[in-house]
Amino acid sequence: MADKIPKFSDLPLDKNGPHHNAWGLYGKDDELGTLNRLSDPIVKSAASEIQTGTRINIDWPLDAQGDLPFFGRQQFHKEVYQKPPRIVNDDVWTFNTQSSSQWDGLRHFAYQKEQRFYNGVTLDHIHGTNGVEKSNVNGIGAWAQQGIVGRGILLDYHEWRQKQGRPHQAFETGNITASDLRAVAKAQGTEIQFGDILIIRSGYMDAYNKLSRAEIETLRAKQPLTFTGIEQSDEMMEFLWSNFSAAGADHPSLEAWPTQKEWALHEVMLAGWGMPIGELFDLEELGAYCKKVGRWSFFFTSVPTNVPGGVASPPNGGEEIFCAW
Template sequence: MADPTDADLPDNWGRWGADDELGTLNLITAEVRAQAAAEVRTGHWVSLAQPITPNPMVSGPFAPTTADVSPVQHLMAHTGVGVAADLMLVTNHHAKSTHLDALAHWSRDDEVYPGRPRAQAVTAGGVTHASTTAFAAGIVTRGVLLDLAADGPLPSAHAVTSHDFEEAEKRQDVEVRSGDALVLRLGWPATPVPGTPTPGISLDAVRWMHRRGVALCAPDRGDAQPPLDPDGPSPLHGVALGGLAMPLIDAVALDDLAALCAQLGRYSFLLTVAPPRIHGMSGVPVNPIALF
């Protein structure tokens, strides 16, 4: 079911059957996980998640007064003598929250992967197919950082291509393999910069991911804003997530990872992603951990 305007778009709908909810996570086999575990040699580790400071869920003079608010609204409660509890209101798909996009987050032609009617799969009561339920066991695989910003942030409006990926592989002496999580550092924040076009992933880069068998993608800056091609599909969300059924970890923080990789001279690692086991949603906050 390729986009009728571009038959060359890569596509995985139907590849793993009519009931599949894992998409490219099917590429993470037991053998891939065993090889990923062999990446752990020194015990160094680092988080890929943005830190979040909640805003208080209050009104009056202490309420936030700007649009630059936290993805988490927080209310303290006291349930007994000496006992404190919390209530959180979380915006999952927020540029200041590192989160995992479920496959139902993106639909096309009123259908959700791998061909379920969107009206049946995404309901007012929650997502019934291709939701965060598919991530309940967590994700464990080999992660590879391609640091495209090793010499500084990519230029404004730069289209990241397969050439960028392969040059980084050579420079870092690493190779992206089937079942890997591809971690991409462009050197830009996940939040758009007002008045400045951001770099982003191109369709050529997504085709390369498909050829290499990438199972999961985690960029610090994914689709360009404004779009690289205003008349075409969104490469990362529309084609990788929507067409390839490749889950995305959005809005990762990669400076600490890049520094550690440079220090160790290694750009592959064991990546663990353990989201809360909350079913039936289109996305969920995560704290990915890279272990060397």
């Protein structure tokens, strides 16, 4: 199927649209983007990764950031209440869908200069303004129909760069290059296959878990916020475009933040290609297990919440890890 997508050098497909877009590749009304790469044969093949039935959850708890979430997002609230006279409880959860582990959907981040989301959708289509009828177009509920299911690979950059003796500042703007990620895959002996779901362990969670509350408060107050992540470059875009159906990591922005270019990868991945971006995945247990068994590919399952017109969603995700025992 890899030969059925345009080469990176062929982008943009819509010559009247923003840079590097793939608009129209799957039709003007498509809402799946690169999830179209998860064809039945690719998912069926990925099921061969299940060899032991071991399962590892990568969802960070919804309340993990407590009352100190980054990017000014609202904290998670849980209200448990009894329904007298019966001995019965209900609960109500109130939270920002991006305050913990998350998939960024196609309504989240537009091309900033052009003000266009995937396939040319505008704010007016989403909010029903300026005489345009409000719709659920590009809502994350479309991804819930078949989920984000296939072969996942963990590229454990954190483990690799420690062996290299390379410094890493999770809370400073820094770049993880495409060359770095290819080197990680080679060192692990991990073959990258078309349609893979890319998961990157950058070391953010390891660093975050060592912070005091006072240190988190100081970091939250920085403007702009700064994080190490994948770099904004043609090499990185080609690496992502040519191989993956979705990409996620353990830190708040996936890419280096703030962007080092006049554009952000969020624009190209979400608004240009329709490629899901995962953030704040808890990869510590997964990284330890993959290291233990010496294998970093697995069957990946994640079903975003079925909310028509939703912007983002908890991933409800995990892996069914195999090993060759």
